[in-house]
Amino acid sequence: xxxxxxxxxxxxxxxxxxxxxxxxxxxxxxxxxxxxxxxxxxxxxxxxxxxxxxxxxxxxxxxxxxxxxxxxxxxxxxxxxxxxxxxxxxxxxxxxxxxxxxxxxxxxxxxxxxxxxxxxxxxxxxxxxxxxxxxxxxxxxxxxxxxxxxxxxxxxxxxxxxxxxxxxxxxxxxxxxxxxxxxxxxxxxxxxxxxxxxxxxxxxxxxxxxxxxxxxxxxxxxxxxxxxxxxxxxxxxxxxxxxxxxxxxxxxxxxxxxxxxxxxxxxxxxxxxxxxxxxxxxxxxxxxxxxxxxxxxxxxxxxxxxxxxxxxxxxxxxxxxx
Numbered sequence: 001x002x003x004x005x006x007x008x009x010x011x012x013x014x015x016x017x018x019x020x021x022x023x024x025x026x027x028x029x030x031x032x033x034x035x036x037x038x039x040x041x042x043x044x045x046x047x048x049x050x051x052x053x054x055x056x057x058x059x060x061x062x063x064x065x066x067x068x069x070x071x072x073x074x075x076x077x078x079x080x081x082x083x084x085x086x087x088x089x090x091x092x093x094x095x096x097x098x099x100x101x102x103x104x105x106x107x108x109x110x111x112x113x114x115x116x117x118x119x120x121x122x123x124x125x126x127x128x129x130x131x132x133x134x135x136x137x138x139x140x141x142x143x144x145x146x147x148x149x150x151x152x153x154x155x156x157x158x159x160x161x162x163x164x165x166x167x168x169x170x171x172x173x174x175x176x177x178x179x180x181x182x183x184x185x186x187x188x189x190x191x192x193x194x195x196x197x198x199x200x201x202x203x204x205x206x207x208x209x210x211x212x213x214x215x216x217x218x219x220x221x222x223x224x225x226x227x228x229x230x231x232x233x234x235x236x237x238x239x240x241x242x243x244x245x246x247x248x249x250x251x252x253x254x255x256x257x258x259x260x261x262x263x264x265x266x267x268x269x270x271x272x273x274x275x276x277x278x279x280x281x282x283x284x285x286x287x288x289x290x291x292x293x294x295x296x297x298x299x300x301x302x303x304x305x306x307x308x309x310x311x312x313x314x315x316x317x318x319x320x321x322x
Contacts (some may be wrong), residue, residue, distance in 0.1 A: 005189070006035035006112060007091035009080030010099055013041075013070065018050040018234075020055055023062060025102040026095075031062075033109060035091065038083050039064045042076040052200050053091070072207040074251075083096070083197050091190055098184040099130070100234040110229040111187040114175065122192030122221025124211060125181035126229035127171070136233060138322040139169040139225050142214055145267070145274045152278030155285050175227045180213035185231040192221045200261075207254040214262055235250025247296045252306040260310075272307050276300065 008026050010017040016022065019039060026037055039056070041049040041064065052064045063086060067079040077096055085091060091094040093115060095108060103126070111124045118124075141147060146165040150158055169178060186209070196215045198209045213223045259268040279300055 001032075001034040002118055003034050003093040004112060004116060004131070005085070005089075006030065006033050006093045006095050006108065007085060008037040008095040008097060009034065010037065010039045010097050011042055011073065011076040011079055011080070012039060012048055012052065012099050013076075014044045014046050014048055015099050016044075016051045016055075019048075022097055022099050022101055023056070023059075026097055026108065027059065027062065029103045029105050029108040031105075033112065035061070036085055037062045038080045040067050040076050040080045040083075040142070041065070042067050042072075042079075043070040063289040072204035072208075074203050078198040078201060081193065092239055093187050093189055094193060094257070095187045096183055096185070097231075098233065099185045101135065102232045103185060104230045104232075107185065107229040107231050108187070111185075111226055114224060114226045115187060115189055118222075118224065120222050121177075121224045122180070122189045122216045122219075123223040124187045124226050124229075125183075125223070126185035126231040127225070127227055127232040128182070128184050128231050128233045131232060131234060136182075136235070137168050137171060138184065139172060139178040140180050140182075140210070141165065141167050141169065142210065143167055143271070145271050148271045149274040149278040152275045153282040153285075154278075155282055158278075158281075162184060172225050172227060176225055177222045178225050179217070179223065180210045181223055181225060183209040184233045185229070186234075192216055192219070195219050196221070202261075203254045204250045205254065206251050207258040211258055211262065245248045245297060247299055247302065249302075249306070252302055256306060256310055268307065268310075272303060275303065305311075 008030065010019055010023050010026065023037055023039055039052055041052065049064065049066050052203065056062045056064055064080065065083050067076050081094055093112060107126055111126065115121055115124050125138065128138045130136060144165055146162050147167045150162040150166055196219050200211050203211065217225060256268060259271055
């Protein structure tokens with residue numbers, strides 16, 4: 001089989017049946033595409049690795065690899081990137097597919113064709129929809145101070161005035177550049193990966209795609225949404241996000257790290273202040289209008305205490321260095 005070669009990575013953590021279903025869908029979508037599929041088990045410790053090895057023994061162009069430790073989404077996918085092709089050759093593109101995402105038979109080919117035809121694009125992502133066909137919001141602007149304020153306030157007048165800063169974008173009707181895409185179905189040009197590196201493994205979960213796309217943008221690579229590439233996505237199967245009673249600490253840690261790494265500690269303080277100001281105004285507005293818009297339990301408290309804890313640790317570290 002000739003043509004550009006694609007390495008597809010499917011990351012598993014304790015969802016072996018779902019992961020195998022995703023790999024099967026990817027296999028069907030790669031029938032006419034040169035390349036391989038590598039399933040990474042992120043140290044599930046529940047028999048997933050052995051089950052998937054057994055199930056895929058006779059599958060064509062599919063390997064199952066054990067990562068050795070659960071370092072999160074980015075670390076697991078990096079293990080797949082490092083594994084590469086079985087013959088040690090370099091892929092032309094790396095395709096990241098969630099374990100609960102199922103590409104249509106032409107979905108991978110359409111991402112590949114778009115990147116082949118668009119040299120300025122380093123990353124390309126699919127139109128994501130749920131099992132019932134409803135489109136998922138997966139296109140975003142990079143987070144900013146004004147975007148954080150708008151997202152916390154959720155007041156119509158502010159949202160209109162700050163519409164160019166709203167982080168989630170409406171689902172595009174056409175293929176187009178965006179700042180960043182959720183990583184459920186994301187193809188990356190190998191030249192871009194070679195230049196910017198893989199995922200930053202400091203992120204355990206969340207913000208790693210945002211950081212990757214920002215690094216790509218700073219290196220001159222665009223991220224494109226490809227409207228014709230359709231992928232069904234269940235969502236939050238491994239993370240359990242839909243059933244969160246409280247936002248976990250690693251989400252706040254990823255948020256803090258993203259802003260500090262890319263914009264500095266002062267920017268983190270301003271973006272958190274903007275969030276608190278927006279949240280206060282939004283709560284007052286909804287109280288006056290008697291409209292409820294509940295936040296996750298203890299969200300603002302955990303946000304502030306986490307930032308304060310980081311500040312205090314930083315102060316103590318500077319004192320120790322002195």
